Amino acid sequence: MPSTVNKTAHAFDKVRLDALLNRRFFYAPAFEIYGGVAGLYDYGPPGSSLQANIIAEWRKHFIIEEHMLELDTTIMTPAPVFETSGHVARFADWMVKDTKTGDVLRADHLVKNVLEARLAGDKEARGLAAAPVTDDKKKKKKGAKAAAVQLSDEVVKEYETILAQLDNFSGPELGELCRKHKLTNPDTGNEVGEPQQFNLMFLSSIGPTGQHPGYLRPETAQGHFLNFSRLLEFNNGKVPFASAQIGRSFRNEISPRAGLLRVREFTMAEIEHYVDPEDKRHERFHEVRDVVLILLDRHVQEAGSSTTTRLTVGEAVKKGVIANETLGYFIARIYLFLLKIGINPERLRFRQHMGNEMAHYATDCWDAEIHNATGWTECVGCADRAAYDLSVHTAKTGHPLVVRQALKEPIITEKEVSEWNKKNLGKTFKQDAALIQSLVESMDEPELLRIKGELAQGAAIIKSEDGREFQLTPDVLTVERKTIKQSIREYTPNVIEPSFGLGRILYTLLEHSFWSREQDVERGVLSLPPLVAPTKVLIVPLSARDEFNPLVQEVSSKLRKAGVFSRVDDSNTSIGKRYARNDELGTPFGLTLDFASVQNRTMTLRERDTMDQRIGSIDDVITTVTELVFGNIDWAQACTRLPAYDGVQAID
Numbered sequence: 001m002p003s004t005v006n007k008t009a010h011a012f013d014k015v016r017l018d019a020l021l022n023r024r025f026f027y028a029p030a031f032e033i034y035g036g037v038a039g040l041y042d043y044g045p046p047g048s049s050l051q052a053n054i055i056a057e058w059r060k061h062f063i064i065e066e067h068m069l070e071l072d073t074t075i076m077t078p079a080p081v082f083e084t085s086g087h088v089a090r091f092a093d094w095m096v097k098d099t100k101t102g103d104v105l106r107a108d109h110l111v112k113n114v115l116e117a118r119l120a121g122d123k124e125a126r127g128l129a130a131a132p133v134t135d136d137k138k139k140k141k142k143g144a145k146a147a148a149v150q151l152s153d154e155v156v157k158e159y160e161t162i163l164a165q166l167d168n169f170s171g172p173e174l175g176e177l178c179r180k181h182k183l184t185n186p187d188t189g190n191e192v193g194e195p196q197q198f199n200l201m202f203l204s205s206i207g208p209t210g211q212h213p214g215y216l217r218p219e220t221a222q223g224h225f226l227n228f229s230r231l232l233e234f235n236n237g238k239v240p241f242a243s244a245q246i247g248r249s250f251r252n253e254i255s256p257r258a259g260l261l262r263v264r265e266f267t268m269a270e271i272e273h274y275v276d277p278e279d280k281r282h283e284r285f286h287e288v289r290d291v292v293l294i295l296l297d298r299h300v301q302e303a304g305s306s307t308t309t310r311l312t313v314g315e316a317v318k319k320g321v322i323a324n325e326t327l328g329y330f331i332a333r334i335y336l337f338l339l340k341i342g343i344n345p346e347r348l349r350f351r352q353h354m355g356n357e358m359a360h361y362a363t364d365c366w367d368a369e370i371h372n373a374t375g376w377t378e379c380v381g382c383a384d385r386a387a388y389d390l391s392v393h394t395a396k397t398g399h400p401l402v403v404r405q406a407l408k409e410p411i412i413t414e415k416e417v418s419e420w421n422k423k424n425l426g427k428t429f430k431q432d433a434a435l436i437q438s439l440v441e442s443m444d445e446p447e448l449l450r451i452k453g454e455l456a457q458g459a460a461i462i463k464s465e466d467g468r469e470f471q472l473t474p475d476v477l478t479v480e481r482k483t484i485k486q487s488i489r490e491y492t493p494n495v496i497e498p499s500f501g502l503g504r505i506l507y508t509l510l511e512h513s514f515w516s517r518e519q520d521v522e523r524g525v526l527s528l529p530p531l532v533a534p535t536k537v538l539i540v541p542l543s544a545r546d547e548f549n550p551l552v553q554e555v556s557s558k559l560r561k562a563g564v565f566s567r568v569d570d571s572n573t574s575i576g577k578r579y580a581r582n583d584e585l586g587t588p589f590g591l592t593l594d595f596a597s598v599q600n601r602t603m604t605l606r607e608r609d610t611m612d613q614r615i616g617s618i619d620d621v622i623t624t625v626t627e628l629v630f631g632n633i634d635w636a637q638a639c640t641r642l643p644a645y646d647g648v649q650a651i652d
């Protein structure tokens with residue numbers, strides 16, 4: 001039987017984790033030797049592999065499993081695209097300036113940090129256990145740390161309500177909060193000015209003339225929408241279908257201070273699922289119906305609370321908590337993906353956007369929020385964007401981004417139809433002729449009936465938007481009832497959009513995976529699942545002596561052939577130190593080759609978390625470790641195949 005491990009013997013320590021990630025070069029500030037730039041990071045070898053493995057699993061879980069159409073569209077985007085999509089006018093955050101130093105802060109973050117600090121001070125004053133604060137947290141939140149002052153119960157309730165509704169406030173409302181609650185810059189104690197909007201897109205220029213402004217895209221979505229007609233054709237004209245894209249996005253964040261959680265350049269993985277607006281059922285919904293989710297719905301937040309409920313996706317859709325099956329299906333699929341790569345399900349919730357928070361065109365929107373040392377962080381957004389994007393690009397370009405569906409049974413209807421005498425129309429109304437025609441053509445049935453009635457009396461009056469009146473007579477216009485046969489239905493599909501930020505997922509996964517050995521807090525471990533671990537198997541020869549070389553090569557080559565990514569560590573340190581280093585890199589399995597291996601062709605297999613060691617013939621161990629890496633068996637099953645090893649080379 002495998003040993004049990006106590007992963008909670010030491011409280012989570014962000015300082016240690018950050019030091020580990022830096023020391024092992026998971027990632028580091030970009031341009032570090034030039035002093036670095038806030039919000040820009042480079043990933044080193046383990047960080048890059050971890051990200052690549054998460055992406056590989058994402059492609060399998062979504063693109064391959066769901067037959068999505070993959071795209072790779074350009075990052076540099078001409079300005080008119082983002083003018084049409086609304087990003088130029090609205091892709092902005094509210095910032096405030098320190099009235100003395102001119103330092104810039106994001107207004108909602110200022111409110112959050114100061115109120116949270118005051119609530120922590122209140123807890124301390126009441127003698128209630130506050131969350132442990134590490135040295136690093138103290139340092140970072142130095143300014144935000146409030147004195148241990150007890151607040152009245154009403155003020156506590158008011159602060160909690162504000163925090164629950166934070167994402168719902170407009171800029172002027174945030175300004176009002178700063179004044180009412182005397183919120184000052186936590187770093188300096190100075191007052192802040194009125195919130196102002198700051199557009200987050202990086203502006204550039206395409207070509208040498210400076211006449212074609214462009215932006216670095218802040219999300220990959222527009223690249224999907226602009227290619228909709230081609231995608232639809234590729235899919236043989238059939239809806240529903242989805243496009244998917246993994247790529248870089250850029251946002252000029254106001255003051256990025258949260259490591260990978262808020263950066264200015266990051267990798268996104270986005271899906272745009274196109275669906276008939278009249279039928280948002282999903283044919284695979286039954287597969288996820290029973291998945292239980294932790295939900296925080298909009299009504300709870302609007303009432304000032306953060307109390308979550310557990311519901312199956314099936315119940316949530318049935319009760320109307322989640323707007324439709326397709327949205328529910330993707331929320332459940334996002335949940336399953338995050339669990340698969342190692343996110344702790346108890347620290348994952350889905351929060352619905354409140355009324356003001358949601359884009360005006362969206363029908364419903366949920367964020368997958370993952371809990372970490374800084375609180376709850378949105379890592380995936382999942383929105384029903386209705387027909388907004390495709391409609392605005394159609395209206396702007398005149399290129400119809402629509403579905404034309406042949407109807408099985410033609411629809412026969414009777415309706416009032418306008419008939420024009422074009423010659424008389426032009427002669428009577430000259431340059432106003434086109435306007436008059438479009439006014440009549442946009443009328444609904446009751447209005448046309450009114451016109452028909454008035455024409456029967458001799459003349460009908462219509463009004464233009466600018467208040468002018470036109471008198472129409474039967475020699476110009478007649479209205480007749482006709483039978484219409486419609487065999488094509490044309491509609492703009494609605495879009496359900498799951499949008500993943502990979503850096504946030506990667507960082508929160510590292511937090512959820514990190515712990516320290518009970519016997520020694522200095523010995524950190526990253527319990528990354530084999531699926532995403534940067535290296536799956538470490539091969540450790542007892543020493544760098546030549547006699548081990550043939551075996552090392554044999555084992556490496558057999559693992560390579562089995563598709564298992566391994567590395568050899570024949571450095572000149574003890575086996576224990578080599579394993580400890582690889583525990584920090586999250587390598588789940590280790591293979592040790594010693595003199596017995598040379599003589600008897602045996603090898604030991606070590607499991608990272610328990611440090612248990614088993615022994616078997618080289619080939620048996622390779623078969624077992626391969627199955628472990630691919631998730632076909634777990635460690636308990638491996639233990640039934642291979643006997644325990646308690647020899648001298650055990651690392652402790």
Ligand SMILES: Nc1ncnc2c1ncn2[C@@H]1O[C@H](COP(=O)(O)OP(=O)(O)OP(=O)(O)O)[C@@H](O)[C@H]1O
Pocket residue numbers: 251253260261262263264266268378379380381499500501502503504505
């Ligand atoms: N500055 C950033 N750094 C890292 N990831 C980001 C950043 N902004 C957005 N993301 C990621 O992209 C995903 C989709 O972007 P979306 O526009 O929904 O985020 P957002 O609502 O603007 O995020 P926030 O409110 O935290 O600024 C987010 O769920 C997140 O994972």
